[in-house]
Amino acid sequence: MTVKAPELDPKTDLSFTRTLAVPRQLVWDCWTKPEHIPHFFIPKPHRVTAVDIDLRVGGRFNTTFDVEGNVMDNQGVYLEVVPQEKLVFTDAYTEGWKPAPEPFMTAILLLADAPGGGTSYTAIARHRSPETRESHEQMGFFDGWGTVVTQLEDYARGLLK
Amino acid sequence: MTVKAPELDPKTDLSFTRTLAVPRQLVWDCWTKPEHIPHFFIPKPHRVTAVDIDLRVGGRFNTTFDVEGNVMDNQGVYLEVVPQEKLVFTDAYTEGWKPAPEPFMTAILLLADAPGGGTSYTAIARHRSPETRESHEQMGFFDGWGTVVTQLEDYARGLLK
Numbered sequence: 001m002t003v004k005a006p007e008l009d010p011k012t013d014l015s016f017t018r019t020l021a022v023p024r025q026l027v028w029d030c031w032t033k034p035e036h037i038p039h040f041f042i043p044k045p046h047r048v049t050a051v052d053i054d055l056r057v058g059g060r061f062n063t064t065f066d067v068e069g070n071v072m073d074n075q076g077v078y079l080e081v082v083p084q085e086k087l088v089f090t091d092a093y094t095e096g097w098k099p100a101p102e103p104f105m106t107a108i109l110l111l112a113d114a115p116g117g118g119t120s121y122t123a124i125a126r127h128r129s130p131e132t133r134e135s136h137e138q139m140g141f142f143d144g145w146g147t148v149v150t151q152l153e154d155y156a157r158g159l160l161k
Numbered sequence: 162m163t164v165k166a167p168e169l170d171p172k173t174d175l176s177f178t179r180t181l182a183v184p185r186q187l188v189w190d191c192w193t194k195p196e197h198i199p200h201f202f203i204p205k206p207h208r209v210t211a212v213d214i215d216l217r218v219g220g221r222f223n224t225t226f227d228v229e230g231n232v233m234d235n236q237g238v239y240l241e242v243v244p245q246e247k248l249v250f251t252d253a254y255t256e257g258w259k260p261a262p263e264p265f266m267t268a269i270l271l272l273a274d275a276p277g278g279g280t281s282y283t284a285i286a287r288h289r290s291p292e293t294r295e296s297h298e299q300m301g302f303f304d305g306w307g308t309v310v311t312q313l314e315d316y317a318r319g320l321l322k
Binding site for chain 2: 090
């Protein structure tokens with residue numbers, strides 16, 4: 001099956017679609033296996049120093065970043081896991097469905113076979129308010145997430161060799 | 162299997178456990194089938210006038226109340242569905258994982274066979290902040306949810322006859 005994209009709300013959502021020259025299975029593996037995440041997950045030279053994944057609905061998706069010497073802990077959970085097609089995660093909860101005081105966003109990744117080969121990759125960030133969407137765009141959503149997907153494609157290509 | 166209760170945070174969570182003299186399967190059906198919901202879901206004489214359920218992770222759980230002539234629309238989604246054991250839902254999202262601006266709570270229902278027969282019923286409400294938990298307690302969490310479970314038990318008993 002191919003999962004349906006949600007109906008987006010331009011006031012609160014950010015989104016883009018790109019075609020990647022790597023197979024869908026590999027894109028899925030990169031996004032869901034802890035050994036792959038540090039190779040693409042944040043724009044270089046920032047580094048992912050720890051990844052803790054329990055890939056199931058309600059399971060944890062926790063990462064630690066080193067951004068110019070500052071350690072940032074990010075805690076979240078998976079909301080929906082449809083292998084090779086759809087991954088939804090958020091910082092709105094930590095494991096056990098404990099609500100976060102001030103959630104920032106909910107991310108939806110949609111993967112499909114691209115018509116000419118490779119993978120059609122859609123990234124969606126949904127926010128609680130227009131203000132949060134706006135601040136995410138100002139923080140560099142398109143550059144940042146674009147860099148991440150370029151890093152992902154480069155890294156995944158290397159795995160194919 | 163029996164699902165594990167999450168580790169609660171007394172600062173932000175409310176919870177109680179009761180034993181109901183009806184089978185677990187029936188308690189599950191009452192909570193998940195739209196035809197049953199109006200019979201117990203809010204304290205009488207308030208009425209549930211509409212129920213729209215898509216019982217799957219991310220599916221909608223929408224209800225309409227008539228409270229002394231005031232119509233209240235409640236929209237939410239299911240976060241986790243483990244038949245006859247665990248039901249998690251929240252107003253933090255509407256269908257399609259659209260984040261709500263100001264979520265109030267996340268509810269976790271846990272059902273187990275009670276040692277002497279019947280169903281051990283645990284209701285947990287998790288909140289984003291101590292203030293939200295406090296206001297939910299002031300609004301009458303224990304009375305309200307207690308009344309709901311009494312209504313549920315009475316209604317379910319009637320179905321057994």
